[in-house]
Amino acid sequence: MQKIAFVGFGVVGQGLAEILLEKKQILKKKYGYEYKVVAVSDFTKGSALDQKGLNLSKLLKLAKKGKISEYPGAKTGLDAVRTIRQSGADVIVEVSYTDIKTAEPAYTHFKAALGAGKHLVTTNKGPTALYFRELAALAKRKKAAFRYEGTVVAGTPVVNLTGTCLAGNDITEVRGILNGTTNFILTSMEKGKSYEAALKEAQRLGFAEADPTADVEGFDAMAKVIILAKSLMGADIGPKDVKRTGITRITLKDVEEARAAGMRWKLIGKVKKTGRGVAASVRPEKVAVTDPLASVGGAKNALTFVTDLLGEVTIVGPGAGRKETGFALLADLLAIDRTAK
Numbered sequence: 001m002q003k004i005a006f007v008g009f010g011v012v013g014q015g016l017a018e019i020l021l022e023k024k025q026i027l028k029k030k031y032g033y034e035y036k037v038v039a040v041s042d043f044t045k046g047s048a049l050d051q052k053g054l055n056l057s058k059l060l061k062l063a064k065k066g067k068i069s070e071y072p073g074a075k076t077g078l079d080a081v082r083t084i085r086q087s088g089a090d091v092i093v094e095v096s097y098t099d100i101k102t103a104e105p106a107y108t109h110f111k112a113a114l115g116a117g118k119h120l121v122t123t124n125k126g127p128t129a130l131y132f133r134e135l136a137a138l139a140k141r142k143k144a145a146f147r148y149e150g151t152v153v154a155g156t157p158v159v160n161l162t163g164t165c166l167a168g169n170d171i172t173e174v175r176g177i178l179n180g181t182t183n184f185i186l187t188s189m190e191k192g193k194s195y196e197a198a199l200k201e202a203q204r205l206g207f208a209e210a211d212p213t214a215d216v217e218g219f220d221a222m223a224k225v226i227i228l229a230k231s232l233m234g235a236d237i238g239p240k241d242v243k244r245t246g247i248t249r250i251t252l253k254d255v256e257e258a259r260a261a262g263m264r265w266k267l268i269g270k271v272k273k274t275g276r277g278v279a280a281s282v283r284p285e286k287v288a289v290t291d292p293l294a295s296v297g298g299a300k301n302a303l304t305f306v307t308d309l310l311g312e313v314t315i316v317g318p319g320a321g322r323k324e325t326g327f328a329l330l331a332d333l334l335a336i337d338r339t340a341k
């Protein structure tokens with residue numbers, strides 16, 4: 001029986017809780033997977049801890065009202081670190097917000113979880129991108145799992161795919177569309193919308209934040225490139241090592257000219273092994289329409305792995321979303337459960 005504590009209970013946390021609830025019977029029947037959610041700690045919604053297990057339907061109802069601390073009979077008022085320490089959980093699901101400059105408060109949560117020998121499952125790019133080596137070493141020392149599938153293109157398998165199905169290959173290059181918002185904007189521009197109108201539409205549909213900087217200037221894709229470089233290629237790089245350009249200077253004229261030449265503009269995140277380490281970049285690139293990445297439209301994401309044994313392998317799928325990202329966490333929870341058996 002896996003005992004789970006959530007740190008952060010917003011879109012993704014609740015998405016995972018809904019999946020766990022809906023699939024409880026099938027997960028037990030098909031995979032022999034059983035779980036108990038023992039604690040949740042969220043910044044404004046409050047916290048609840050009961051080592052006997054919290055009822056997920058009740059928890060989700062309270063979370064929607066922003067009143068987790070009204071969970072009857074549970075210990076309440078605990079911040080994230082005290083929740084990690086007192087919960088008795090063996091897995092911490094860290095789904096608080098991403099800060100790509102400081103990685104806090106998640107970095108503190110990661111260290112508290114792994115330092116206490118608890119498995120850590122996350123979709124949070126901040127600490128994973130900035131402190132990957134240190135966290136992986138801490139996890140190893142404490143014999144705990146550190147799993148982060150959902151930090152790169154949500155539940156579309158990347159980390160787990162390369163770690164299992166592509167194991168044995170030398171992955172020499174990874175390139176792809178790592179940000180759905182910018183791909184949505186560029187695809188809208190191909191239909192004749194200006195950059196400004198396409199961004200407004202992305203904001204109206206909930207793909208883009210009110211402040212779209214992290215997406216349109218390539219910071220979000222940069223964090224994913226760093227995670228890929230560190231985890232797939234063992235490279236020791238940080239934000240200053242990634243050549244980063246956003247999409248804000250792409251004009252309708254550029255899009256038209258590319259179309260006339262049989263090309264499409266895409267914001268491409270790339271990391272490539274070189275003789276002296278890796279070269280990493282995020283920038284708009286013209287991609288030939290025959291390239292699998294060119295046909296990936298809207299908010300979809302895609303990655304091409306260049307391997308020595310299999311050649312090029314491309315995976316296409318969602319890069320965000322409540323259930324889509326919740327699934328990444330589920331895949332990691334199931335993987336931890338499998339290795340424990």
Ligand SMILES: NC(=O)c1ccc[n+]([C@@H]2O[C@H](COP(=O)([O-])OP(=O)(O)OC[C@H]3O[C@@H](n4cnc5c(N)ncnc54)[C@H](OP(=O)(O)O)[C@@H]3O)[C@@H](O)[C@H]2O)c1
Pocket residue numbers: 007008009010011012013041042043044045079080095096097098105123124125150151154319320321322325
């Ligand atoms: N949404 C996606 O499609 C997606 C896809 C891939 C990766 N991610 C990553 O997954 C993580 C969660 O995303 P999300 O969409 O669920 O974000 P979200 O809806 O904003 O949820 C984050 C939650 O964390 C809580 N939180 C903030 N500081 C905290 C603290 N110190 N202790 C405990 N809880 C704290 C927030 O609380 P309050 O709001 O109540 O203050 C909020 O409920 C982020 O790191 C994000 O980058 C998201």
